[in-house]
Amino acid sequence: MKAAEAGPAPEVFRPPVSSVLALDFQQLKTKLQTYLRPEDVGRVEAAYHFSADAHAGQFRVSGEPYVSHPVAVCSLVADWHLDPQALIAALLHDVMEDTHITKAEIAERFGKVAAELVDGLSKLDKIEFRSQEEAQAENFRKMLLAMASDLRVILIKLADRLHNMRTLDHMRPAKRRRIANETLEIYAPIANRLGLNDLFRELQELSFRNKYPLRFEVLAKAIRSARGNRREVVGKILASIEERLPQWGIAAEVQGREKHLYGIYRKMVEKHLSFSQVLDIYGFRVIVKDVPSCYLALGALHSMYKPVPGKFKDYLAIPKANGYQSLHTTLIGPFGMPVEVQIRTREMHHIAETGVASHWLYKEDEKTLTELQQKTHSWLQSLLELQSASGEATEFLEHVKIDLFPGEVYVFSPKGKIFSMPKGSTPVDFAYAVHTDVGNRCVACRINGDLMPLRSELRNGDQVEIITAAHANPNPAWLSYARTGKARAQIRHFMKNAQQDESVTLGERLLNQALRPHGLTLGQISSFAWDRFLRDRGVRHKKEVFSDLGLGKRLPVIVARRLAEAQDLESGRPDVVKPKPAGAISIRGSEGVAVQLARCCHPIPGDPIIGTLRKGQGLEVHTHDCPNVAKLRGDRGRWVDVEWEHMVDDRLFDVGIRVLSHNACGVLARVASAIAEEDSNIQSVSMDGGQGEYTALNFTVQVHDRMHLARVMRGVRRVQEVVRIGRVKADGRVG
Known part of the structure; x- marks a missing residue:
């Protein structure tokens, strides 16, 4: 910024300060005169006297006047030849936190730019570490936003941290260790990421000395x-x-x-x-x-x-x-x-x-500096993307810490573009580095021309090609091996949004069904009834209610009853429409995270089924004879009538079968061949020995529906050695 933007030269305040402090500032002033104009030096001197006045009577733990700290920070910032606004902010960086001075007063005396810098620094002044992890993460998020809007904020903060580390000897050992650990985990990596090598090394050395003396x-x-x-x-x-x-x-x-x-x-x-x-x-x-x-x-x-x-x-x-x-x-x-x-x-x-x-x-090497500035800007933008994609501050801090400790793996796109990735990165990380949409639609990859699993670790010089599909979505399992903060944040962001949309749709269907016995449909509920219901329960929007219903956090029959009561209170309401018989909710089996097929009984299309609402997990579909459903007989409010949707679908469903056969050579291969001949895929197989001349083979196979399962079982029965075959039920029995 130009000096003219700092506003009119303020009146100089000159409180009495010690001769040592005066000497410190005189040395700083001599340093400033080597690159600033005289009028700019005057502005900085005015800020020094203003700071000395504001901090009068305050002392550091070492016993020195407090204003010695802002002077030292300003001197460090001057070594980088920062502009007058940054120097003024360095001198005033603690006045809003520790004195009665307001942002408006700073803006009036030293200009809006300096006031904004001081405000940004004040927000990130007291970061707690570990003991209050959530508070620390929130403060770190504030620091990032201040840094992204003006890089001078973090430069001043790093100078502030360096001086604090240099003067840490007067603190209690426990506090020294905490501050040193915080510096190693957050501030030193930021200095490294910004290319401040000297500062990075000194912060590491000082942290090491104070953490492990x-x-x-x-x-x-x-x-x-x-x-x-x-x-x-x-x-x-x-x-x-x-x-x-x-x-x-x-x-x-x-x-x-x-x-x-x-x-x-x-x-x-x-x-x-x-x-x-x-x-x-x-x-x-x-x-x-x-x-x-x-x-x-x-x-x-x-x-x-x-x-x-x-x-x-x-x-x-x-x-x-x-x-x-x-x-x-x-x-x-x-x-x-x-x-x-x-x-x-x-x-x-x-x-x-x-x-x-x-x-x-x-400033003479403009080409190199422009490239460096672009890289820094891109990094700051990527952190802002992480911030918007991360739900909680602690999650955001986890993602940023990953990106602050990059390794050195360089890979190439098919067009020869170079990507720098952290060590341990996978094709999933590469896909999100190319573009968020590429990551979300990723289904497979080629590394150096060969099809490879998405969990493969990338190595220097690999050429990576991502294969996408229009209707593909991120897989939650990716979180187990995605390495970069961007990939992890975007996967979590997508999963949360997908669950939200699906649970809202399911909640509407559940509530519509629950309203039918009351002679109502969802569309007939008046705005008055909704307003009354939302106000009484402290909910802001109908979507929150639908989402809670879909996730099982609210019971549809209870919400329907309360809405019907609110509707009855509305004067002049038309006669209740005669309800049609309450229909069951149709299930395809591919709804996603809001509807889950129970793992205990593995229902497949054609099975008689019933739904249960599990709090926080949505609708879970069981077979009607599942023992786990029998346990809920006394809680009918959580039961939901469901039925399979009548449609042709290529989806395959897991189901367990147990085959008892004579213990003969090659029987496993013949049974597996019979299953494959009926277009079924074997997911897993295990054997129970110790039954004399018989062997029990346990298969998890994939079928389209109950009819398909029947064909598979008939095919297996034709194997000569097979004695008995049955479907495995939830309690482990075969039926």
Whole structure:
């Protein structure tokens, strides 16, 4: 934003502050003068005095005046060369939370933009972790929305978190661990996703130190000891690289670096290694002038030391999602010590260290920055999609955490487009990454030209083709192996909507049937009667009632009686229409989640059936002689008359049969062949031994209806060894 948008220069408030604070702000002011205009520096100074006034008399746990914290946050933000509005918001980020200052006052003095930033920061100031998971998730959702509308919100919040982590020593140990854990799980991954590499590493180190102080100290001591032992080898490698690159005509800056403690600790935990087994604690960075020099330098290094197979990664050709670009290779150095080397250009180095903040820091490389900004924008939009598709805040937080820890699997569409997917992704995740509609209509896939199961794990370089069908829908089983937050959120979203629509339709049918004994149909219920019914029960809309009826949360006979009573209260109501005999509800067996065929008795078309309403699960259809239905004889309000719809359908239904046969060689194959000859599919088979010369074969077969089952059973009886065959009932008996 331009400085003019911040509003007129406000009056400067100057409360007495300590000389230490004055010195802190003077250092900040000197930093600001290197890139801001004098009038903008004046606005920031006014915000500093305003903040000092608002926080007067407030102190941090360490005993320092509270305003020292906003000054430190503003100084961190100034390192990224953020604009005056962001600097003002950094200085005022706690005034709405901790003082009497309102958003309107900030807008009046410092402009609407600064006020909006402070408001966004105030909403996400107190995130609770674990102890109040729902509250934390709701606050995190607010943080996301603020971040999506203005990226400066999260940059200021990350600077705020970094300063809090640096000054965590004065907190109680339990609180230090909680804040460190929260930082590791949420803030450090966000910094990484935005490409803020330096900030990401420091947040990890500080979190490690505060979450596991003893482990941190032991590992730090081991690193100090190893540093002395390996200094000579590292110096030799550095000197040889600096000598070899000019011989190949490459002008380069070579940096040696020690790996971060948290990275070493994670490697030890994940690979079950002791510290002595972690050899690559040192790495090198080679910075060159352009992209061709990167590949030339790679050749020079591989001519010096042998590369480790499978350890080369080209992030120049395929950048990471956060814009990071570099060549990574691991070499076998002197004495067999692994040496990790990163090769990149100066511009890539800027972006690797500062990520999206490079938009403010380095504006000369417009092409690279535009691409990075587009990727960041796409990520923020994808998070907003997750937010809209997730029902509860805790579910949303689960999805976002998955996406904040991406792996590095790169796969291709049939047209050659590259998709970066988290490790462990499946074709279902790929389908949703292409488009939500592709995911919802997915039925099969080809990986590298071969038909593969949808649960197959994708690998680097796979070409994935998704096969769709117009009437296909997501399968709930996908949730057991879908990896990405987008896929999981969209599958859950679809299932909820599908259940809602089906249960509303079923509820209307159930209520219409229940109203017939009262001489009414659903269409004859007046708006007055509905309003009275909804008001008395605190329900907002008729659809909620229908949905509850379809899911078994309300009983149709009770709702019908209450509606009829409300209808009777309406004066001048016309005579009750003579009801037709109450008809049964027709069942196809393919209604979906609102109508379930009972697994205890496996009803099939042609069976006499009865429906029962199960709370929260809708209508469950049983055979009329199912023992589980007999248990509900005293609760007739939950019984529903149902009948099979008369229609030709290709749907197959599971049913159990038990075959008793002589224990002869090949009998199982002959029985299976007889079942197949009658166009029936075998879902499962098991055998009960220990019956002497007889064997019991238990099949679950798929049939269209009762007539089809009869043909299957006649075909099996023709097998010579078969003694007896029957259908398995709900109680395990054969009938």
